[in-house]
Structures are given as structure tokens and as C-alpha cells.
Amino acid sequence: xxxxAMNPQKPLNFFSVLLISAAIVALWLVPVFASGSRVGNVxxxxxxxxxxxxxxxxxxxxxxxxxxxxxxxxxxxxxxxxFLLTTGVSRIISGNTPQGIDYLVYSVIxxxxxxLAGGLEGYFAAKKTAESLLIALVxxxxxxxxxxxxxx
Amino acid sequence: xxxxxxxILLLALLLAATVMIPIVSADVNGTDLVEKWQADxxxxxxxxxSTHYSNGTLTTDTTYTGTxxxxxxxxxxxxxxxxxxxxxxxxxxxxxxxxxxxxxxxxSNEVFTAANDPPQLLRSGYxxxxxxxxxxxxxxxxEPINMIWSGAYPSTIxxxxxxxxxxxxxxxxxxxxxxxxxxxxxxxxxxxxxxxGGDHIRLWQLNTGEVVGAAHEDSSAPHHAVGFExxxxxxxAFYLDADDTxxxxxxxxxxxxxxxxxxxxxGYATFIGYW
Numbered sequence: 438x439x440x441x442a443m444n445p446q447k448p449l450n451f452f453s454v455l456l457i458s459a460a461i462v463a464l465w466l467v468p469v470f471a472s473g474s475r476v477g478n479v480x481x482x483x484x485x486x487x488x489x490x491x492x493x494x495x496x497x498x499x500x501x502x503x504x505x506x507x508x509x510x511x512x513x514x515x516x517x518x519x520f521l522l523t524t525g526v527s528r529i530i531s532g533n534t535p536q537g538i539d540y541l542v543y544s545v546i547x548x549x550x551x552x553l554a555g556g557l558e559g560y561f562a563a564k565k566t567a568e569s570l571l572i573a574l575v576x577x578x579x580x581x582x583x584x585x586x587x588x589x
Numbered sequence: 590x591x592x593x594x595x596x597i598l599l600l601a602l603l604l605a606a607t608v609m610i611p612i613v614s615a616d617v618n619g620t621d622l623v624e625k626w627q628a629d630x631x632x633x634x635x636x637x638x639s640t641h642y643s644n645g646t647l648t649t650d651t652t653y654t655g656t657x658x659x660x661x662x663x664x665x666x667x668x669x670x671x672x673x674x675x676x677x678x679x680x681x682x683x684x685x686x687x688x689x690x691x692x693x694x695x696x697s698n699e700v701f702t703a704a705n706d707p708p709q710l711l712r713s714g715y716x717x718x719x720x721x722x723x724x725x726x727x728x729x730x731x732e733p734i735n736m737i738w739s740g741a742y743p744s745t746i747x748x749x750x751x752x753x754x755x756x757x758x759x760x761x762x763x764x765x766x767x768x769x770x771x772x773x774x775x776x777x778x779x780x781x782x783x784x785x786g787g788d789h790i791r792l793w794q795l796n797t798g799e800v801v802g803a804a805h806e807d808s809s810a811p812h813h814a815v816g817f818e819x820x821x822x823x824x825x826a827f828y829l830d831a832d833d834t835x836x837x838x839x840x841x842x843x844x845x846x847x848x849x850x851x852x853x854x855x856g857y858a859t860f861i862g863y864w
Contacts, residue, residue, distance in 0.1 A: 469785055481780040481787075482754030488782050523784070528809060539693050540813060543638065546692055547811045587811030588760040588782065 449510040454518070457498055461519035464491035466526065495520055496580055499555055500573045503562030512559030517552045524548055547587050554580040619712035620846040626709035630700045630729075632657040634667075637694045642686060645677060653699060653728065662703055662726050669723055700729035707767040715858070716766040717847045719774070719791065719803050727765060732814060733847035733854045734766070735821045736790070736802035741863035743794050747777050749827045749836075750790075756781045761789065764803075768795045774803075785809050788820045801858075817854035825859045837862040 468484035468491075481488060498519070503512030558576035561569040634655035653667040700718075702708060704725050710716060716734055720727040738746050751757055760783075761776040774791035783789065790804040804824050806816035828836035841857035848856035 465784060468780075480750070480754030480756060480778075484754075485756050485781045488780060488784070492782055492784075524809070539638075539695065542693055543811055584810070585760060589762045589807070589812040 447506055447508045447511075449514075450506060450508050451511075453502070453506065453508075454511045454514045457502060457515050458519045458522065461491060461495055461498060462522050462526070464494060465523045492584075495523075495555075496577050499559030500562040500570075500577055503559040503573065504565060504570065507563050507565050509560055509563040512563040513556040514559075516555030516557070516559035520551055520555060521548065547583070550583050551580060554583060618844055618846065619710070620844075623709050623711055623717060623846060627700055627729075630702050630706075630708075631698050632661065632701060633696065634658055634699050634701075635694060635696050636699070638692045653701075658701060662701065664724060664726060667701065667723055667726055667728055669721055669728075702727050702729070704771060707771070710767075711845065713843065714768075714795070714797065715801060715843065715845060716768055716793075716795075717845050719764045719766055720771075721762070721764055722771070727767075727771070730764065731849055732764070732803050732805060733817060733849055733856075734801045734803050734845055735817055735847075735854060735858050736804055736824065736861070737843055737858045738800040738802070738861045738863065739798075741800070741861075743775060743792055743800050745863065746792065746800055747775075749833070750777050750824070753827055755779055755788075759783075759789070761791075764791060766793050766801070768793065778807075783807050783810070783812065786812075786815070788823055790820065790824055805852075814852055816852045817849065818852075821859055825861065828861050835863055837864065 464487060468481055468487045471484050499512050499516030502515045503509070506512065554576050558573045558580060561576065562573035632655060634653040634657070637650070637652045637654070639650050639652070651669045654665065658667060659665055702720075704727065708716070708718070708720075708729070715737065718729045719732045719734070720729050722728075747755075747757055755777050756779070757777055759776050759778045759781045761774075761778070763773050765771045765773055772793050774793055776789065776791050778789040779787040786807050786809045788804070789807050790802045792800055792802045794800050802824075804817065804820040805814040806820045807813070808815045822840075825838050825840060828838050839860045839862075841855060842860035843858045844856060845858050846856055848854060
């Protein structure tokens with residue numbers, strides 16, 4: 438029996454995807470609104486731990502959701518949607534729309550690469566084999582590497 | 590005879606003034622020397638930002654190339670990299686190949702210097718710009734020193750920031766200044782990650798005991814500086830609380846000749862004394 442037959446793909450659970458995505462976006466946004474830490478005289482303080490937790494969750498959520506649900510489309514969405522939404526919202530909050538072609542291209546490539554890595558991470562995790570889990574772990578590492586390449 | 594004497598006296602004063610004015614208005618701060626050093630070390634380069642896969646590694650490169658860079662430093666290119674290991678098997682599955690994907694390429698004038706050819710300091714001894722490092726060569730960034738502390742340890746300075754919720758352990762790149770030797774920064778920021786942007790300052794303790802800082806406001810990720818004066822003014826406010834009787838802030842007190850047009854930096858550093 439093939440691994441696919443042993444681990445049949447589950448249909449898209451839209452509600453779960455929506456719930457997880459909303460939770461991740463909220464975790465990113467709550468510290469900003471709670472502490473006013475985007476810029477200013479008050480830093481993130483203890484809310485900074487929430488930011489770190491949000492980052493970790495953004496990295497592992499596609500893998501966890503994919504592994505436990507075997508919902509391939511859902512896992513891809515969990516890898517793509519929360520960060521895409523968060524970065525989109527961040528542009529609106531900060532008013533930092535990319536200025537200049539260099540930074541615009543850099544920003545687009547940055548977000549596209551992260552979305553790609555996150556989506557593929559979820560996709561491979563949802564296959565629920567040892568090999569695919571390893572690939573998902575590598576992709577999670579790639580995601581973190583790309584993310585920190587944009588944090589100066 | 591007396592009018593003639595007065596005339597001679599006036600003439601002598603005029604001559605003296607002619608000699609004295611250029612002396613008095615000479616390079617008091619040492620900015621001419623700094624500017625000359627900058628000009629001598631400015632070279633035309635091509636800046637290329639690319640992402641590529643090669644030999645098991647996914648690499649994002651910011652690379653500077655140019656004949657003058659090679660002639661002066663004996664290097665083909667100056668690169669700052671972010672690397673992630675990916676096995677060839679996984680790379681094939683991900684569709685990564687060994688071809689370079691150029692994201693952007695632009696010609697620009699940049700300041701480079703060898704580790705043993707440090708930047709000219711102002712007469713005040715303060716560094717002016719900050720540098721990134723690669724392969725024995727330092728590249729000057731358009732990020733100015735804009736804050737100076739005197740009489741306080743870095744830990745005391747940082748306490749005023751962390752008391753306001755700033756973070757001492759943060760995600761950041763390491764940059765350098767020259768102060769008798771090349772020194773790595775100690776960063777503090779309003780948020781550990783700054784996904785949505787935030788204020789960020791790099792600190793260095795000088796050999797004199799004074800501390801200098803390069804404050805800037807980060808954009809949302811991917812980061813770039815969107816403000817220098819804004820961050821400088823928000824940070825200096827930490828030292829103006831009612832209970833901060835030992836801190837003495839003088840805004841834009843020290844001229845460092847590091848004006849930047851965009852994002853704007855006025856070329857002056859705020860001086861904060863502790864006594």
C-alpha cells in the first residue's frame with residue numbers, strides 16, 4: 438500500500454484554516470495595539486514575548502496543521518495567508534509603502550519567497566511521511582533564514 | 590602725524606584680520622579631513638542584490654563589484670550574505686537551480702576601506718558613519734552617528750530604554766565603527782523583531798568611555814531606515830523624565846558633518862551627559 442493510500446488527503450477544512458490564520462494575525466497585531474510599540478517612546482516590553490511567540494507559530498503552524506490534518510490545500514493556506522495578511526496589514530499600519538523601485542522589488546521578492554517557503558512547508562507536512570516531514574523542516578529553516586535576512 | 594599713525598595702525602589691523610580670518614575659520618572640526626578621506630575612499634561600484642542556489646546553499650547576496658574595488662583591495666567583489674543549507678535532493682524538489690537570479694543591479698558611488706586603513710576621525714574623536722564588514726574590507730553605510738553619551742556606562746544608558754519597554758536582545762545585523770580598532774555594535778530596539786517597523790539604536794563605547802549611537806527608525810520588514818531624526822528625538826526623550834535629574838540633554842549639540850538628505854539627518858548629534 439502506498440503512503441498516499443495509507444495517509445489519504447483530507448478535504449480543505451476552511452474553518453480551521455481561517456481560525457489558525459486569524460490567531461496568528463491576531464498574535465502579531467495584539468502587541469502592536471497593546472503597547473503602541475511600532476515606534477515611539479514606549480517599547481514592546483513584555484508584549485515582545487508575544488511577537489516572538491507569533492514568529493515561532495508562523496514558522497511551525499503550517500507544519501503542525503499539515504501533519505495532523507493531512508489537509509494539503511489547508512496547510513498551504515496556513516503557510517501563506519497569515520504572513521501575507523500580517524505583512525499587508527503592517528504596511529497599512531506603518532504607512533511604510535515601499536518607496537523606490539529597488540525596495541519595492543526587494544519587498545515583493547521577500548514576501549513571495551516567504552509565502553512560497555511557508556506554503557511548501559505545509560504541503561510537504563500534509564503528506565505525513567518521514568521524508569516529507571524532513572523536507573517541511575528544511576523549509577521551515579529556509580523560511581526563518583529568509584525572514585531574518587530582512588531584519589537589519 | 591597723528592592721522593598718519595592711525596592710518597598705519599588701521600592698515601596693520603586690516604592686514605592682521607586678513608591673515609586671521611582664514612585661520613579662525615579653518616577646519617576647526619576636522620570636517621575637511623573627514624570629507625577628503627571620504628572622497629579618497631569613494632569608488633564607483635555596481636551593486637547587485639541576488640538570490641541563488643549553489644552547492645547546497647540558498648544564498649541572498651548583496652554584492653559590490655568594480656575595477657577600482659579590485660585594484661584597491663585585491664578583491665573581485667564585496668558581498669554580504671544570508672545563507673540557508675538545502676540538500677541537492679530538496680533543492681531539486683523545490684525547483685532551485687544553480688542559476689543566479691538577479692533582483693536588482695545599480696551603479697553607485699560607495700565608500701570602502703581596508704581594515705588597516707581606518708576612517709579619518711573628526712578632531713573631537715567621534716566616529717561619523719557606521720560600516721558593514723566582509724572579507725577584510727569595510728563598507729560605509731549611509732547611517733550616521735547621531736547620539737553621544739558622556740559619563741555613563743552603556744548598561745546605565747540602556748536601562749533608560751529598557752525601563753520604557755525597549756528590548757536589549759534583538760534581531761539585527763552587526764555593524765561597526767572605528768575607534769582605534771573596529772568595534773561591533775550593541776543594539777537596543779523598541780521591539781525584538783520589528784516586523785511592523787520600530788525604533789532601533791546601535792551603541793558603541795569609545796576608548797574615552799563615552800558612548801555613541803546610531804539611531805534610526807526601521808520600516809516594516811524587510812527593514813530599511815525610514816527616519817534618523819525621528820528616532821533620535823524619541824530616544825533623547827527617555828532622558829528628559831522628571832526623575833532624570835542626573836541626565837543633561839543638549840539636542841543637536843555636536844556637529845558631526847554627517848548630513849543625509851533622505852531619510853533626513855541634520856548632521857548634528859544630541860549630547861547627553863550624566864553627572
